[in-house]
Amino acid sequence: MGSTITEKILARVSGLPSVKAGDEVMAKPDFVLAYDFPGYTDVIFKQMKNDFGIDKVAEPERFGIFIDHMVPAISPAEEELHKGTREWTTINDVKLYERRGIGHQVSSEVGYATPGAFVVHFDGHVSQLGTFGTLAMGLRRNVLEAFALERVSIRVPQTTRVDLVGKLPPGVMARDVFHHLVRVLGPASCRFQVLEIGGPAVADMSNDALQTITGLAMFTGAVTAIVNPDARRLDYALPRARKKLEPVYSDDDAVYAARHEIDLSRLEPIVVIPPSPANTRDLKDYLGLPIHTGYLGSCASGRIEDMRAAAQVLAGRKVADGFALHVVPTSQEIMVAAAKEGLIEVFAAAGAFVSSPSCDYCFGRIATMAPGQRAVSTGTLNVRGRMGSPDSEIYLCNAAVLAASAVEGKLADPRPYLLG
Amino acid sequence: MTMKNLRGRVAFKFDEIDFDVDQIVGVKNIKTTNMDELSKAAMQEYDPGFASAVRPGDLLVGNHNFGYGHPHYPPMKAMRHMGIAGVLAESFSPGYWRGEISMGFPQVSCPGILAFVERWDEIEVDWAAQCVRNLTQGTSIAFEPLPRADLEMLEAGGLETYLKKRFLNEPT
Numbered sequence A: 001m002g003s004t005i006t007e008k009i010l011a012r013v014s015g016l017p018s019v020k021a022g023d024e025v026m027a028k029p030d031f032v033l034a035y036d037f038p039g040y041t042d043v044i045f046k047q048m049k050n051d052f053g054i055d056k057v058a059e060p061e062r063f064g065i066f067i068d069h070m071v072p073a074i075s076p077a078e079e080e081l082h083k084g085t086r087e088w089t090t091i092n093d094v095k096l097y098e099r100r101g102i103g104h105q106v107s108s109e110v111g112y113a114t115p116g117a118f119v120v121h122f123d124g125h126v127s128q129l130g131t132f133g134t135l136a137m138g139l140r141r142n143v144l145e146a147f148a149l150e151r152v153s154i155r156v157p158q159t160t161r162v163d164l165v166g167k168l169p170p171g172v173m174a175r176d177v178f179h180h181l182v183r184v185l186g187p188a189s190c191r192f193q194v195l196e197i198g199g200p201a202v203a204d205m206s207n208d209a210l211q212t213i214t215g216l217a218m219f220t221g222a223v224t225a226i227v228n229p230d231a232r233r234l235d236y237a238l239p240r241a242r243k244k245l246e247p248v249y250s251d252d253d254a255v256y257a258a259r260h261e262i263d264l265s266r267l268e269p270i271v272v273i274p275p276s277p278a279n280t281r282d283l284k285d286y287l288g289l290p291i292h293t294g295y296l297g298s299c300a301s302g303r304i305e306d307m308r309a310a311a312q313v314l315a316g317r318k319v320a321d322g323f324a325l326h327v328v329p330t331s332q333e334i335m336v337a338a339a340k341e342g343l344i345e346v347f348a349a350a351g352a353f354v355s356s357p358s359c360d361y362c363f364g365r366i367a368t369m370a371p372g373q374r375a376v377s378t379g380t381l382n383v384r385g386r387m388g389s390p391d392s393e394i395y396l397c398n399a400a401v402l403a404a405s406a407v408e409g410k411l412a413d414p415r416p417y418l419l420g
Numbered sequence B: 001m002t003m004k005n006l007r008g009r010v011a012f013k014f015d016e017i018d019f020d021v022d023q024i025v026g027v028k029n030i031k032t033t034n035m036d037e038l039s040k041a042a043m044q045e046y047d048p049g050f051a052s053a054v055r056p057g058d059l060l061v062g063n064h065n066f067g068y069g070h071p072h073y074p075p076m077k078a079m080r081h082m083g084i085a086g087v088l089a090e091s092f093s094p095g096y097w098r099g100e101i102s103m104g105f106p107q108v109s110c111p112g113i114l115a116f117v118e119r120w121d122e123i124e125v126d127w128a129a130q131c132v133r134n135l136t137q138g139t140s141i142a143f144e145p146l147p148r149a150d151l152e153m154l155e156a157g158g159l160e161t162y163l164k165k166r167f168l169n170e171p172t
Helices: A005-014 A041-050 A076-092 A103-109 A124-132 A140-148 A174-185 A200-204 A207-215 A231-240 A304-314 A332-340 A343-350 A399-408 A415-419 B035-041 B074-081 B094-102 B148-156 B159-169
Strands: A024-027 A031-035 A063-067 A095-098 A118-121 A135-138 A152-155 A159-165 A194-198 A224-227 A258-263 A270-272 A280-282 A293-296 A324-327 A374-377 A393-396 B006-014 B059-062 B086-089 B107-109 B122-126 B131-134 B139-142
Touching (some): A005 A024, A005 A194, A031 A041, A031 A103, A041 A140, A063 A076, A063 A103, A103 A124, A103 A231, A118 A124, A124 A207, A124 A231, A135 A224, A140 A152, A140 B159, A152 B148, A159 A174, A159 A200, A174 A258, A174 A270, A194 A207, A207 A304, A293 A304, A293 A399, A304 A343, A304 A399, A304 A415, A332 A343, A374 A399, B086 B122
Parallel strands (some): A031 A063, A118 A135, A293 A374, B086 B107
Antiparallel strands (some): A024 A152, A270 A280, B006 B122, B131 B139
């Protein structure tokens, strides 16, 4: 009986020859990541010192801290938090990535997405490192376990395997694939499991697309998502890898809790209607709905592929009168690439507000909506109050749909723009 | 197993699948830190008389994938403030589960629980026997065993105490 990639990674970090789903193990994460956030890092840093007497972490190279929320700070208290984070990383000799972009993306850029590695964070969207064969989990408050102790207690998860076949039609993107998956499998389909993405279509998919899909895994109930890293993934990840590890792969006879196949060629653009990420609907049923603002960005969808799709729609066009479009590349590296390709010029010329990378648009800290307003968003989430007033609404969609909706001031199909 | 059995009434049944716990206090109150205020806001949409009806030790019952969405801690902090001692559901969303177990707040995954109880039934969670007893109706139903680490965390009363205990035995 074979093993899944997840079982192989967890066996190695638990110091065991093999583990099976259901086993309870003590696993030593290769990397422990976090972004500074009140109630998380400030509390953890204090607890480490006061409750555990840890003045300095034992293996600083295992830790990575990001400043990506509250960037730029809008109050002295926020800047104080960042100051505390800078002090902690200096004292602990831990790498700090400030203003480089959203940490989950920067993690890949700087090599924490080491194929075969086990990574923990408090935030579940770190699952996107799974694109590169990295097992990356969000532990919420329990990440303290990884800061204060060497090992974390974990029950080896079962795996649901989804095989992607066929080719995506124009105007349909990775966002549509993921939300289609939530629709057909269900928002509880992968509870406490790993979502393993495979199948022949993966080879033709960009890292960007797979990061989108794996980064949203939590909305299927999964604890993370992972891809068996092919040549395209390894070409990106291995030269940057922060640790020498042999990539591992699921065996052909690995045991899965369930197996599904999705034919990409049959997908259409979707929208996820408020107030739940479980509400996948066909875009065609919502065309014409008035929209006031748009957010193109986030750790899920603000990469160069998303920027290109939006720019293709926006080139030579203007954002509708009264529509507030915010374009926020996920990282500085992506922003530079977008500038070189002339995409930033397209956005600015169309009337978009183009911002340096920040997490703050995704949760309404800036570009905040008033009651009654409605957004299209490529952000992670559409729950009530996520981008401002509890009485505002968020429709999640892909970057092309977002751009077409910005042009029309209402939910719009991007395909006429892309084909014409 | 040294954990004391939970015993109380079913203070509320959340029928909704994929229930977003933030709805308990309403998103507009999610940043309220004053527990009395938060408790006053809690359950207004569901049962305005909830706070006055609840007794210490009472329990909540939920449907499948309880805690889905983007769960915050204040709703269940308010519930504990009002005396709620635990949640039993058909199944849980992992992020919510992890968060509440880390607070030392008992969560019990019990397929069939929704049909097994009526509101205000007296029930008991027997940790050793791994079953829920409906003391009002005289029936019993098994619940899913918790991972060892989760049980240890509940026994310790939460993440911090659990880790401190481990820290003494396995220093980094």
